[in-house]
Each structure stands twice: as C-alpha cells, then as structure tokens.
Amino acid sequence: MRIDFWKMHGIGNDFIMLDDRNKAIAGYIHYSDLAVKLCHRRFGIGADGIILARNSDTHDIRFVIINSDGSEPEMCGNGMRCFAKYLYENNILVKDEMKVQTLAGTVVPRIEKTQGGQVESVCVDMGVPKLVPDQIPFVHEGDTAFEVPIETAQGALSVSCVSMGNPHAVIFVNDLSFVDIETIGPMVENHPRFPEKTNVEFIEVVSESQLKMRVWERGAGVTLACGTGACAAVTAAHMSKRVGRQVGVHLDGGDLDISWDGAGKHIFKTGPAQTVFKGNIEI
Template sequence: MLINFWKMHGLGNDFVVLDDRDEAIAGHIDYSDLAVRLCHRRFGIGADGVILARHSDTHDIRFVIYNSDGSQPEMCGNGMRCFAKYLYENSILVQDEIKVQTLAGTVVPRIEKKQDGQVVSVCVDMGVPRLVPGQIPFVHDGAMALGVPIETAQGTLSVSCVSMGNPHAVIFVNDLSLVDIESIGSMVENHHRFPEKTNVEFIEILNDSQMKMRVWERGAGVTLACGTGACAAVTAAHLTGRTGRKVLVHLDGGDLQISWDESSGHIFKTGPAQAVFKGNIDI
C-alpha cells in the first residue's frame, strides 16, 4: 500500500503526518506497528512520532498520535501545531480555528500567522491543567503534588506533577548543563509512582518570565521540544512562586510562549510549525 506523508516538526520535535480519514491505513496495518516502522531513523523516515488525521462525529477532526516506540500518548502540543498547519495547507480544514478531538479531550488550535498561503505560527488552547494526583496519575496523598520527594537509584528527587491530558513530572534544577537527562529521565519516566509512566521536564529558571527547559518524553526519550511539557513546567513554576503566568520557554529546538489565563484557567501555547519534506512510502 502506497501512502502519502508529510514530515514536519515543531521546534525540532518531529512527526510523520498522515491523512487516514477513510481508515484505509488502519485497515492495512496496526498504527503501533506503523509508528515503529516509519519513525526509525535508519530504516524508516525518522521521527519522534506519527500523527494521523481521523474523522470525528463530534469535532471538526480527530487527532491520533503514536510515539516512535509504538505507544499511544493522549496528546502532543508540538504535534498539534503541525497538525493544524497540515490540515490548512492540504485544504482539509481551512478555517483559522478548529475543534480537535484527542484522547486528552477537546483541543483548539488557532492559526496566528500566515505567509504566502502557508501557516507560520499556531496558538493552541491547551485547556486547564490537572493538578489532582489521581488525575495525572501520580501516587500521592495530597491535594496537589508540588515539590514531592521520590526515591530513585540516584537518590531523592523533588518532582512537581501536572497533567496536560498526559502526565508530566517537572524537576527544577540550578544548572541544566550539569543534568544527566537520559539516565534521570528514564528513571523518573518508569518510576512506580507514575502508573502510566510520565514525561519529565528539567527546568532552569532564568527570571520571572523566562526559563530554560530540556525534556525526556515518555515513549520517545530526549526530544528537542515538548509543548505539553512547557505548559506543565510553567504551571508548576507559577504555583511554586518561581515565575509569573506568561513565560517564554527556551527549549533545545527553539522558543515557546506560554500564557496561563487567570480568568478562564486555560493555558495557551504559541509557536512555529514547519514542513520538512513531503513524499510517499510503501507500507
């Protein structure tokens, strides 16, 4: 079966994006197997994940994502910006704001900037962060989990836990350059107190309105950016008195502007989305 794809990225967090509204791909191959095959960086196209456009009876479109290891996360902020660009530039949905069905609930991306008919920047309404430990999920008795110690093979770590429809463990550090992202990230991702595993964000606060972030993504490892992770990090930073509600997050792949609206409680994430190349592949 020959399928068309777009290779895309949001701040270096890269995806293979496909249209499966007719379910032809689903009828031919399991999505998990497809993701493992297409995402392989030597034997496939190479990506952190595969995103598929699916029909929805309740929303404008349905967003389905699989990680490079074949696991299925609930949502992806960087992927959602790429998704909005893909839909617009393929004339699947041409309105500036769309309602998208995800496993994390309704997500609303809005095209912020266009140039020569191409989408340059997208703002995504990421909804309200979830802080109740059982909803993250994280095993903890308190009403929230901010600065909670967990025991690991490398000693005690302090984590602040937030769900943006997917779980995040935020770790504040003094100097990002001194952190072993791979070993600590893997350890925390698989910690027994996270029953569905977790994404892990390492944060160095620069000032009230800026932070540096590196990320270990559940099911993908170290990536250049994570949109939901940036939202979780700003949530945790504000609630622990480290930043305000509007923060520029500097990631390995570039910058995201995160704004936590006080009146609605919604978090808005604005950043770029880019197409790398387009092609077809026989699956």
C-alpha cells in the first residue's frame, strides 16, 4: 500500500501527517506498527510521531497521534498546530477556527495566515489546566501537587504536576546546562507515583515573562519542543508566582507564546508550524 504524507514540525517537534478519513490505513496496518516503522530516523522517514486525520461525528475533525515508540498520547500541542496547517492547506478543513476531537477532549486551533493565504502560525485554545492529582494522574494526598518531593535513584526531586489532557512533571532548576535530562527524564517518566507515566519539563526561570525549557517526552525521549509541556510549565510557574500571565517559553527548537489568566481559566499557546517536505511511501 502506498500512502501520501507531509513531514512537518512545530519548533523542531516533528511529525508525519496522514489523511485516514476513509480508514484505508487503519484497515491495512495497526497505527502503532506504522508509527514505529515510519518514525525510525535511519530506516524510515524519521519523526517524533505520526498524526492522522480521522472523521468525527461530534467535531469538525478527529486528531489521532501515535508516538515513535507506538504508544498513543492524549494530545500534543506542537502536533496540533501542524495538524491545523495540514488540514487547511490540503483543503481538508478550510476554516480559520476548528473544533478538533482528541483523547484529551475538544481542542480549538485558530489559523493565523500570511497575505498569500498560507498558514503562518496557529493559536491553540489548550483548555483548562488540571491541577487535582487524581486527574493528572499523580499519587498524592493534597488538593494540588506543586513542588512535591519524589524519591529517585538520583535522590529527591521536587516536581510540580499538571495535566494538559496528558500528564506533566515540571522541575525548576537554576541552570539547564547542568541537567542530565537523559538520566533524570526516564526516572521521572516511569516513577511509580505517575501511574500513566509522565512528560518531564526542566525549567529555568529567566524573568517574570520568560522561561527556558528542555523536555523529556513520554514515549519519545528528548525532543526539541513540547507544546502541552510549555503550557504545564507556565501553569506551574504562574501558580508559584515565578511568572505573570504572558510568558515566552524558549525551547531547543524555538519559541512559544503562552497566555493564561490563572486557575480555572483556559490557557492559550501560539507558535509556528512548518512543512519540511511532502512525499509518498510504500508501507
């Protein structure tokens, strides 16, 4: 079976975009097996994950994402921006504002276009951050879980836990350059207090309006960016009075602008989405 694809990235977080509204791909190969095959950076196209467009009975479209290891996360902020651009520029869904079905619930991306009509950036309503430990999920008896110590082989670490439809553990550090992400990341990701594992964000506070961030993503390892992680980081930083309401987050792959008015409010993320190349491949 030969399929068409777009290779895209959102500030370095890269994806293989596929249209499976007719379920032809699903009828031929399991999505997990396809993701492992296509995402391999030596024997495949290479990506952090695949994203598929599917029809929805309740929304404009359905978003399905599979990580490079074959696992299925609930949502991906960088992937959602790429998804919106892919839909718009392929005439699959030509709307400035889209209602998208995800495993994390309804997500609403809004297209921002150039004068030529191409998608320049996307602002995504990421919903309301969840702070209750059971909803993250994180094993903790308090009403929220900010700067909670957990024991690891590297000693005690302080984590601030947030769900953006997927779980996040935010760790504040003095200097990102001294953090061994490839050692600490998987320890926290697989910690028994995170029953569904977790994404891990390492955050250096630059000012009340600027954060630097590196990320270990659940099911993908070190990536250049994580949109839901940036939202979780701003949530944790704002709740601990480290930053204000408008925050620029600087990641290895580029920058995101995050806007949040506080607990119970929707959080908004704006950033670019870019097409790397288009092609087709035999699967």
